[in-house]
Amino acid sequence: MNPSRRSFLTLAATAVPLAALGASSAWAAVCYDPATLPLSQKNRRRSIGYMDVAADPARRCAGCAFFTAAEEGCGKCLMLNAAVNAGASCGSFAPRGK
Ligand code: SF4
Structure with missing residues (x-):
């Protein structure tokens, strides 16, 4: 592999996770x-x-029973007792009742 190709691949492999x-x-x-x-x-x-x-996307905080909406895109999680992003998620996701 030529050095410039190797450099590019190394840069790409680093940049994607950082992005x-x-x-x-x-x-x-x-x-x-x-x-x-x-x-x-x-x-x-x-x-x-x-x-x-x-x-x-089907398991976002916004659709979780523990989520209380606040300002745009944010809310409070009862499990964490703290602010979370409406688009976040976790392993304790529980679908909101209908
Ligand atoms: S962090 Fe987990 S428990 Fe809390 S609102 Fe989001 S999905 Fe639900």
């Missing part, structure tokens, strides 16, 4: 500041597998 991370951080910054979350809140989010961008 995804940036998008996730941007979503988080809308509803809460991830940098100022207390350690207990970080641990709680980690323990339930919280993700700022839901992998499955």
Whole structure:
């Protein structure tokens, strides 16, 4: 493999995950500041597998029984007792009753 092709592939392999991370951080910054979350809140989010961008659109916080909508795109999660993104999700997702 020539050096320029290798450099390009290395750059591409690094840039895609960083872009995804940036998008996730941007979503988080809308509803809460991830940098100022207390350690207990970080641990709680980690323990339930919280993700700022839901992998499955059918399992977004906005459709969860534990979610209470607040300002546009944000709300409060009763499980976390904290602000979350409406487009986030976690392993404790419970579909809202109809
Ligand atoms: S419990 Fe529901 S509202 Fe809370 S983070 Fe998980 S999916 Fe979102």
